[in-house]
Amino acid sequence: MAVLHQRQTVTMLLSCSLALLLLSGLAETLSLSLGTCTVTVHTHELRKHYSDLRSSAIEGDHVIGVKLLNKSWMENIQEGQKCCFVRLLLRFYVERVFSNYVAPESVQQRCSSALANAFVGIRRDMNKCHCHCAEETQRTIDALHAEFIKLQVKPAAQKAVAELDTVLDWLEE
Numbered sequence: 643m644a645v646l647h648q649r650q651t652v653t654m655l656l657s658c659s660l661a662l663l664l665l666s667g668l669a670e671t672l673s674l675s676l677g678t679c680t681v682t683v684h685t686h687e688l689r690k691h692y693s694d695l696r697s698s699a700i701e702g703d704h705v706i707g708v709k710l711l712n713k714s715w716m717e718n719i720q721e722g723q724k725c726c727f728v729r730l731l732l733r734f735y736v737e738r739v740f741s742n743y744v745a746p747e748s749v750q751q752r753c754s755s756a757l758a759n760a761f762v763g764i765r766r767d768m769n770k771c772h773c774h775c776a777e778e779t780q781r782t783i784d785a786l787h788a789e790f791i792k793l794q795v796k797p798a799a800q801k802a803v804a805e806l807d808t809v810l811d812w813l814e815e
Contacts, residue, residue, distance in 0.1 A: 734787065
């Protein structure tokens with residue numbers, strides 16, 4: 643009888659814990675409206691991983707006076723082009739930035755990998771979206787690539803990770 647009661651108590655505690663976990667997860671997600679579709683972004687997860695590597699990314703950014711991400715570019719994206727811009731920006735980060743970023747410690751490297759995996763997941767979810775890219779949006783991403791290419795690959799990746807808070811802020815707007 644005591645074993646049965648103990649199992650019921652454990653089951654109830656696990657159920658409550660799972661419910662709390664799910665409820666807390668709901669509060670920490672963002673439905674990103676991309677015109678033709680909506681994608682769920684776990685902003686708390688992105689912020690958590692980024693906050694764990696932000697200070698080392700900024701400290702390692704020795705390229706002064708150069709900015710890869712121009713906030714006005716993001717602010718001037720037309721509403722119908724947000725889907726295209728997000729898709730191309732995530733692609734840039736996954737293929738150019740995270741693949742070349744080397745964190746100073748293994749903990750930060752794991753955070754970088756977690757961010758890259760989260761971006762891959764968002765890109766996968768965006769496959770259902772039918773993003774049509776205007777020439778202006780492509781030129782904006784091309785300008786980002788041009789700034790990135792002006793630097794050596796490792797310092798450029800370092801700078802892009804250090805500026806990731808600009809992307810996260812914009813996604814949350």
